[in-house]
């Protein structure tokens with residue numbers, strides 16, 4: 525699903541596949557841009573088999589049901605005619621058909637566990653991508669050749685997620701994400717240092733009588749932030765304070781908690797909902813939630829899309845110099861989160877086109893806790909594999925351009941491909 529578009533414009537370009545059969549769909553992880561229109565795809569290609577990890581299936585089904593609710597509301601509010609693009613029933617039926625696959629097991633596209641003598645079979649194998657719960661990179665093997673797709677990956681530990689464990693053997697073709705390709709890693713950046721900087725910034729806000737808003741994605745970033753806040757309290761960097769999250773975020777956090785001991789992660793015994801005891805806000809209660817001093821509001825959406833909890837709350841705090849808005853992950857520069865993050869103090873921003881503009885007087889800071897690999901780590905990984913071809917995906921144009929230029933000079937023997945949408949690429 526295209527994260528910046530809405531309605532039918534957000535659907536994949538099915539036209540280019542109109543006269544094809546799709547045998548299988550491999551889902552790397554549960555984020556909306558990877559699963560958000562899966563029921564539509566399954567309607568168009570009813571014979572395609574769908575593969576993902578069990579955690580991604582649980583996350584995906586919860587997110588898709590939430591999307592149905594959001595789309596139904598938008599249909600009523602703004603008369604988006606094509607909405608909802610799919611229904612609750614269709615989502616239930618779709619998720620019943622998903623095949624759950626463990627990590628590190630060779631599975632044939634036909635759905636069977638691969639047998640040794642099946643030399644001709646196309647097989648895939650999931651590897652832990654360290655990005656969010658259930659996330660994978662996917663190794664395809666066919667005709668004695670290999671394609672590895674990184675999905676969204678992190679090669680560093682986060683607070684909950686552990687760094688990716690990816691294949692290091694020779695790969696023929698590498699399909700690689702480039703989300704952070706336009707950000708150089710600051711020389712003095714360390715995760716521990718960044719954590720301390722965040723704790724101190726929260727403390728400063730509390731001391732001057734303000735609250736902190738952290739816009740987060742419901743899946744991944746919410747749980748990482750809750751775990752960070754838990755650590756700050758345990759390490760006595762901060763004393764007890766109330767935390768607020770959104771309804772969808774609490775459902776995602778429940779999944780993290782339920783799967784805590786089944787997954788490879790840090791703090792495996794930490795039950796986030798129990799230990800951090802967040803108050804849960806929804807689309808109604810957010811309207812009566814005042815910005816109270818000494819509290820952290822970790823609300824979605826991460827991009828502060830209009831009408832979401834983080835957008836509504838941001839409009840409440842943005843003009844007050846006591847409060848803080850802290851950005852801790854990716855936000856498109858044209859999104860309301862991007863606009864506010866890059867805003868000059870005192871200048872007017874328009875966070876919701878249906879509301880009036882507001883002057884930015886709150887404290888705004890940015891912290892680097894990305895769930896995506898640093899570009900330096902992506903380049904190192906590509907050099908380790910030194911594949912014949914590298915296909916660059918999942919990045920804004922400046923990010924892809926930097927990756928392409930760097931890989932071209934560092935790996936002169938490899939062909940670097942930036943695939944234009946809708947054009948077939950011969951691998």
Ligand SMILES: [Zn+2]
Pocket residue numbers: 553555655676
């Ligand atoms: Zn992702």
Ligand SMILES: [Zn+2]
Pocket residue numbers: 555557558676918
């Ligand atoms: Zn993604």
